[in-house]
Amino acid sequence: MEENKKHTQIQSLLVGFSIIDRIAKNGSPMKFNDIHSDTKIAKSNLYKYLNTLTNLGILYRDKENGYYSLGSTLIQYGMAAINQEDLISKVTPFLHEINMKLKETTLLTVWTTNGPMIVKMIHSHLGLNLGGQVGTILPISSAAGKIFATFMQHPSTKSWIKEELSKLDEKTQKQLTIEFEKIKKDNISFANEALAPNISSCAIPIFNFEKELLGSIIVVGFEKSIPHTVENELSQYLLRKGKEISAIFGFKE
Known part of the structure; x- marks a missing residue:
């Protein structure tokens, strides 16, 4: 039982960090469709993840072109x-x-x-x-x-x-x-x-x-x-x- 607890993970956190990791490794800001294409996350869910990460300052969304990059909080x-x-x-x-x-x-x-x-x-x-x-x-x-x-x-x-x-x-x-x-x-x-x-x-x-x-x-x-x-x-x-x-x-x- 104890061994199982050690390996328990929160799936939503893993998904969130996969988005962050993809944008970080891209080396330049990414648009929504490219993130969706790379991560294969359903669009409705991806919107929620991106909005949450942006509100926390983990990601930054350029208001002019909508591109996402790493945010000030993460830095x-x-x-x-x-x-x-x-x-x-x-x-x-x-x-x-x-x-x-x-x-x-x-x-x-x-x-x-x-x-x-x-x-x-x-x-x-x-x-x-x-x-x-x-x-x-x-x-x-x-x-x-x-x-x-x-x-x-x-x-x-x-x-x-x-x-x-x-x-x-x-x-x-x-x-x-x-x-x-x-x-x-x-x-x-x-x-x-x-x-x-x-x-x-x-x-x-x-x-x-x-x-x-x-x-x-x-x-x-x-x-x-x-x-x-x-x-x-x-x-x-x-x-x-x-x-x-x-x-x-x-x-x-």
Whole structure:
């Protein structure tokens, strides 16, 4: 009898989390019909689940197009789980400062077992959607992905790197390996079209007093507006900001 109790599960919770899981893994907002097609949940029941999850803030429904994405409550739970609230509050003013300087979308990412995840976003002055949102997991080919592949010391990092590299051809794998060595020396990374066509990004690391990677700040925009070399004046500005932010967490060169 006791053994049966241990395996008893609430079916409605399993269904609700299957919806959340599908939207999270999709990587971009989903419309009702796509969720229905993927989950095979009866439309009448799916409406109820989506309304409940939206009211709780677990999901967010865009009023203009009706698309569903992860909501603020779920993201707050995630941040509590990985204990990054303090990081976000301390880094946010710098995100705004960098955003004002470069006038491009500025992001903060932290490590999760699935890879680097966007946890804070300050949009560009033009309000453009550049291929990511809060909750998006970034690939190893992105500027942030390269930072984490280079500096992150975590048991899950090696398996993530192995899995991500397996998706790429041999030539690209070799190029990334060479690039990781340069990033280790320069403390800045660059990427082209990792999130969307004609979109570039650059990223800097945030370290603590033990030079452990806490997160990464990324600037994303159209190719012409984003620096591509460490010598660029904007790259040097970002490197100075990276040192300033890391100093708050006790980092000293």
